[in-house]
């Protein structure tokens with residue numbers, strides 16, 4: 001299969017025209033969003049400049065780019081942790097004003113509650129939402145089964161491997177049945193084999209639960225393995241450099257021509273020297 005037929009470029013509107021050109025039906029709309037960090041000494045860092053992006057329901061979008069290009073800032077703005085200093089974010093037709101159970105989060109450092117068991121961690125969100133004990137039990141059992149941790153319900157995070165902890169974090173993020181799953185380099189700290197296993201499991205979850213996923217990574221192969229679409233950000237300030245729909249058949253083999261052609265194109269976009 002040629003690269004042209006397997007990875008089609010989506011026409012990207014120019015930044016100035018983009019906000020009004022974004023489809024109204026999109027689940028997530030980043031409307032010309034920018035962010036400037038201001039230190040207490042008055043120094044300014046423009047992390048992102050006028051990024052316009054629409055994410056459709058069910059899409060698996062990978063945000064790819066080198067360190068410091070603003071991936072985390074954009075994800076945190078969608079999550080509602082960081083307020084855009086220009087533009088706005090709309091999720092499900094509502095302007096984002098802060099975090100919401102409708103947007104589940106998974107970070108690199110697992111961030112589980114160490115004093116709660118695995119089941120307690122997964123049931124935390126539903127408990128806060130006032131769900132009955134019976135509902136929580138059924139839901140927790142279903143989600144732990146989904147991530148392959150049915151037998152670990154009563155263990156504590158400190159008794160689990162990194163990969164197992166990240167599975168719990170995914171189950172916990174799914175427990176409030178969010179429309180969107182926001183993931184910031186969730187597998188970056190894992191060894192290659194565990195990372196591959198979790199990538200496959202996440203694809204299965206995406207297939208079964210039909211969640212919209214926004215996944216931050218600086219790993220080109222990971223973005224190609226996972227994404228139905230890859231958006232490349234370039235730094236100083238962060239802007240969209242490429243917006244690519246990935247139609248490569250699954251499983252995506254690293255040895256295939258389509259994979260390698262796309263890899264080279266993405267590497268060029270983020271400025272990685274292929275000779276390294």
Ligand SMILES: Nc1ncnc2c1ncn2[C@@H]1O[C@H](COP(=O)(O)OP(=O)(O)OP(=O)(O)O)[C@@H](O)[C@H]1O
Nearest residue numbers: 037045047065066067068069070071072073074218
């Ligand atoms: N709290 C902050 N205060 C000041 N500057 C910040 C802050 N957070 C991020 N920045 C700056 O904003 C820019 C974008 O940072 P961000 O963390 O969003 O990038 P990133 O692509 O996620 O990087 P990485 O892959 O290293 O996590 C960088 O120049 C960074 O130094």
